[in-house]
Amino acid sequence: MKILVATEKPFAKVAVDGIRKEIEGAGYELALLEKYTDKAQLLDAVKDANALIIRSDVIDNEVLDAAKELKIVVRAGAGYDNVDLEAATAHGVCVMNTPGQNSNAVAELAFGMMIMAVRNFYDGKSGTELKGKKLGIHAYGNVGRNVARIAKGIGMEIYAYDAYCPKEVMEGDGIVPVDSAEALYETCNVVSLHIPATAETKNSINYDLVNRMPKNGLLVNTARKEVINEADLLRLMNDRPDLKYVTDIMPVHHAEFAEQFPGRYFSTPKKMGAQTAEANINAGIAAAKQIVGFLKDGCEKFRVNK
Incomplete structure (x- = not known):
């Protein structure tokens, strides 16, 4: 063989x-x-x-x-x-x-990008802290569970939505389960994406969903670029100057994001999670x-x- x-x-x-x-x-x-x-x-x-x-x-x-x-x-x-x-x-x-x-590696990168974003990409200006903020984990699989573990150490309030994970599992881990993606985004200051790219999830992170986030919301994507509706996100970030987006998967419209939203957007040059x-x-x-x-x-x- x-x-x-x-x-x-x-x-x-x-x-x-x-x-x-x-x-x-x-x-x-x-x-x-x-x-x-x-x-x-x-x-x-x-x-x-x-x-x-x-x-x-x-x-x-x-x-x-x-x-x-x-x-x-x-x-x-x-x-x-x-x-x-x-x-x-x-x-x-x-x-x-x-x-x-690869789960811990991806989770650590997600937090590296979170900290960079809330500290204004280290531009010398005063930022904010993650401690005490509400973190939403969109899909509670292997990576999501590592994200939750790290978030506990930082002192965040942790919520999760996963249609396929029993609520009892999340509650057993000390996580607050929510009933819908909409509820997750309405509740959380930071949302970390861990959904796969499927027919159901492609382009599902759209204007309406992300617009539900509280003021100064941060969206973190270490999943797949296909789950983001890029046209919607570009439009939303124009309409909502308080929102930030950091991603480990360079968008198709990377140049537009970078040009239009300096200080509010970051992408790794290639997928770095693993x-x-x-x-x-x-x-x-x-x-x-x-x-x-x-x-x-x-x-x-x-x-x-x-």
Whole structure:
């Protein structure tokens, strides 16, 4: 069995070493395709691969057509919208992610951006504190729970909305559950987004929803850019000079946001949430372990396609 690690943005060496230990320790062959610059290189490399570990690399129908021996793809990270799930299912390929491995890294970045924003992006002027403010967590999954943990230490009042998480779970964590996204935004000074990009959520963060935030509201996005209705947010920030927006996913209209809202908007140059040494190592090794479990025992615990 041949396991291919195909990463345009490579794992750290220590992560590759950990992946190698898991794969070769199970008696499989490990192959690396790092820093490739052309899709043709990926198409050639997957021809005889039985399993594939990727990061943000795009796995579409063309790649799956080329990978005649492929049984499983594992995305080292939580999001998996770079993989065509329907095409994978049609090709008989199992797709998994590695939920939770990057969660603390993303949560810490969310707070780094929050603090930067309430301190006026460190421009020398007096800012505000997060302590005592109301934080809204939009989606209470792995990242949201880490955000809540950090917020407790800072001394924030914590609210959450998640249609799929039982209220008892949130209450057990000392979080106040609310019944709707609208209630969350009406209540909270800061809202941190952790929703996936689905047909239901795309463009759902719109004018009406964000406009419900109290004066001097702060919206933090470490989720996906597709969930933001950018035209609505541009219009709202023009109408509401008190609002700020910070994001880990550069908007399509980044230049307009930056030009129109200096001191109220910030975007990282690329998605940075999982870009820590620890997350890099954790996600890579988790991916290797899941592949071994799938190939040896048929374990599909983290399967995301049907």
